[in-house]
Amino acid sequence: MVVVIMEDSFLNMIRKGINVKSFFTYDGHNMPIRAISTVETDDAKYKSMGLVDQKLAKFILQMRLGTFKEAIDLSTVPPEMFTNYVRYVLEFDYWIVFHAMKDFRDSSFTIEDVRKMRHIHEIAMKAINMSSADTDFVIQFVRSEDGQELAKVIYELKQPLESAIWKLTPLQHEFLKWSNPNQPIKVAGSMEEFEKVLSSIGGAIGRR
Numbered sequence: 001m002v003v004v005i006m007e008d009s010f011l012n013m014i015r016k017g018i019n020v021k022s023f024f025t026y027d028g029h030n031m032p033i034r035a036i037s038t039v040e041t042d043d044a045k046y047k048s049m050g051l052v053d054q055k056l057a058k059f060i061l062q063m064r065l066g067t068f069k070e071a072i073d074l075s076t077v078p079p080e081m082f083t084n085y086v087r088y089v090l091e092f093d094y095w096i097v098f099h100a101m102k103d104f105r106d107s108s109f110t111i112e113d114v115r116k117m118r119h120i121h122e123i124a125m126k127a128i129n130m131s132s133a134d135t136d137f138v139i140q141f142v143r144s145e146d147g148q149e150l151a152k153v154i155y156e157l158k159q160p161l162e163s164a165i166w167k168l169t170p171l172q173h174e175f176l177k178w179s180n181p182n183q184p185i186k187v188a189g190s191m192e193e194f195e196k197v198l199s200s201i202g203g204a205i206g207r208r
Contacts (some may be wrong), residue, residue, distance in 0.1 A: 015168045017161060020130050024123050033100040035131040038168045038173055044095035048088050056084045093124035100127035132170040
């Protein structure tokens, strides 16, 4: 029987959230970055959507909602949509890096400073990996040697992760959703309802 074990670094990502810090070697210097919150991730998505026309916006929405029943035939996608989509992805990475670096820079630091940098997409991927994880990591599975799933292990939350909901990382959100076996899994209908769900499994969560 094979048991998948959660690593210490992964537990630290859950405990520390946006306080998880790391370094990216940039021109021989260790440049500090931190994990980003769900709010900051959404901000990056929102600001990068400014480069998206209605046709591409509809395509992205359909893709995220999983409405495409079959594999997309890329030969049917207009070339201008490809160009627009690449610009959207690049802009998203710029804003991710901005949020990951801003706490280590002075007030003069802007998105334009990020645009002048190199290795942006490698830095963005590192920041995203520090902030999120697949559900398989949040829920640990016990499998037989032939790969058959035998059980799942849910880690139970014993103390609040953060004092404010807007500081939570995507990983912490995912962990809160699964960390109480008795908590019904559902999508809250309002922010007030969502805060009640979070407080019931980890303590009071304040507002921004």
